[in-house]
Amino acid sequence: MAKYEIATIDGDGIGPEVCQSAITVLKEACGSGLLAFTGHDGGADHYVKSGHVLPDDTYAACKAADAILHGAAGMPGVTYPDGTEVGNDLHLRLRFRLDLYANVRPIRLYQGVDSPLKHFKPGQIDYVIVRENTEGLYASRGGGIVLRDEVATDTIVVTRKGIERVARFSFELARQRKGAPRDGKRRVTVCDKANILRTYAFFRSVCDDVAAAYPDVDIDYAYADAITVHMLKRPDFYDVIVAENMFGDIISDLGAATIGGMGLSASAELGDTHGLFQGAHGSAPDIAGQNAASPLATILSGALMLRWLGDKHADAALTDAAQRIELAVEQVLAKGDHVPRDLGGTASCTDMTQAVCRALSR
Structure with a gap:
């Protein structure tokens, strides 16, 4: 058996x-x-x-x-x-x-792959995006409101428990890795919009609380709009990036583009007990x-x-x-x-x- x-x-x-x-x-x-x-x-x-x-x-x-x-x-x-x-x-x-709360997306440039980032060689892009997978804006799935065919709303939801566990997952993952290619430092980058929305300010503050237990891992911050630039200009700076559900969804695909496309984009959706594994690409019915x-x-x-x-x-x-x-x-x-x-x-x-x-x- x-x-x-x-x-x-x-x-x-x-x-x-x-x-x-x-x-x-x-x-x-x-x-x-x-x-x-x-x-x-x-x-x-x-x-x-x-x-x-x-x-x-x-x-x-x-x-x-x-x-x-x-x-x-x-x-x-x-x-x-x-x-x-x-x-x-x-x-x-x-x-x-x-309850698969951590979506893990490795972003790694392999030998033999032509990256659109011409200045970076295999090994210089090697980080992981950890996306909170059960809360955030997508928690409104099936629960949003459409009123009189005139107004539609969805609500972002984050909890201390949800942020703490995905942040802890990210810091533990950083401890297992060799650090960022640029400087070898173990680092968790918090991707948010803490400068604009209270939800993301709370997300960042809880990540700070978790970071206190990991003095051997640096904590870094990047706004969701700015990180789309940094991921192209200095991808070798990143080790582990943690983000709310929707932001994590978006930047994961951007990261995949820098290593050749969605055809190399592996994905793991993990909880404390269960794990779901699939390529992050779609079903491509045309082929x-x-x-x-x-x-x-x-x-x-x-x-x-x-x-x-x-x-x-x-x-x-x-x-x-x-x-x-x-x-x-x-x-x-x-x-x-x-x-x-x-x-x-x-x-x-x-x-x-x-x-x-x-x-x-x-």
């Missing part, structure tokens, strides 16, 4: 292709007997068929599993009556019901079924899953497998024989999967 049960949801568009690709790589890295993958329904297409984006049995399986691996969800035109997208609701429901999608973001998300499970269960075999997957991806990109289409190459989803597996076998 496998040691760890992984619930998988292929989802929509390119989701099935990239999810199955990641499973293939994870099996290659871990061998037999360590992981068991069980597929479950969910997503926009399933909603069209059944009226349920997250069926009860899928949720129960995800809750019971050791981890969740997701492909992608969402299809154009599949919306609720209020106009919001059905597909996004899949991982949003899992996020809130399983679905064409074997054209890059699976690398989902493969790297699978590596994040192994690291999280390895830390949680003190299982060195998982941590080693995660390191080998990350190294294999970097070796494939650095060699340049297989380059996915989103990075300017012609390699198919299958080509990239096989190339990573070959690198693992070496």
